[in-house]
Amino acid sequence: MAHFAVPTLQIRLPLAVRIYxxxxxxVWCGLLASVVVRLFSRGxxxxxxxxxxxxxxxxxxxxxxxxGVHAEQDLLVVRNNLRTLRLTRTDxxxxxxxxxxxxxxxxxxxxxxxxxxxxxxxxxxxxxxPLPWSRARLQQQLEQLQAWHSCHAD
Numbered sequence: 001m002a003h004f005a006v007p008t009l010q011i012r013l014p015l016a017v018r019i020y021x022x023x024x025x026x027v028w029c030g031l032l033a034s035v036v037v038r039l040f041s042r043g044x045x046x047x048x049x050x051x052x053x054x055x056x057x058x059x060x061x062x063x064x065x066x067x068g069v070h071a072e073q074d075l076l077v078v079r080n081n082l083r084t085l086r087l088t089r090t091d092x093x094x095x096x097x098x099x100x101x102x103x104x105x106x107x108x109x110x111x112x113x114x115x116x117x118x119x120x121x122x123x124x125x126x127x128x129x130p131l132p133w134s135r136a137r138l139q140q141q142l143e144q145l146q147a148w149h150s151c152h153a154d
Contacts (some may be wrong), residue, residue, distance in 0.1 A: 009071035009148045011124055011141050018065060025061025029054055067124045071148050078112070080123040091115060095145040097138060100126045110142045 012018070032054040039047035063081055070077045076092065078085040091114055098111040100121050110125040125141045127134035 008073065008151075009069065009076075009144055011069040011122070011144065013064075013067055013124060021061060021064045025057060025065075028057045028061070032057065069122055069124055069145070076112075076148075078120060078122060080121075085120065087112070087114070087120075089149060092149060095142060095149060097142055100128075108138060110138065110145055112145075 013021070032050055036047050036050040036054060039050060060081075063079075066079050067081065068079050070079075074089045076087045076089065078087065093113045093115045096111055096113060097108050098119065098121065100107045100109045100123070107126060107128045109121045109123065109127065112120040112122065114120065122141075122145075125138060127138045
């Protein structure tokens, strides 16, 4: 019988946001697929633009659905918008609130400070607007990461 480790930390987008992303992606890709099929059947070269938009939409929808932070013991897996990082807890010097990459002005996210002085913003924690519930959620996520980091510290 296989023995699976229980994750000690999991941060994902709220369920309503994940459902919206899936529905939007399905509708977007479905509409574009029907347009692309019609354009290809007419022999139109603009079908390639629609095909590129379909591929981009599917890619972004997939990445948004996978957005998250998952930790098991000494490994932290960060799935951001465009890349996935696997960090050991020894790679991480600390956690803090800070700006996002390419977000709205004034938006905040939890950032990981690595020992090599690099900052890694956690896209799943991004709070684009300074609303009270966004700030509370951001603070809770920061505290969860800090607890995981300090619980597993040497």
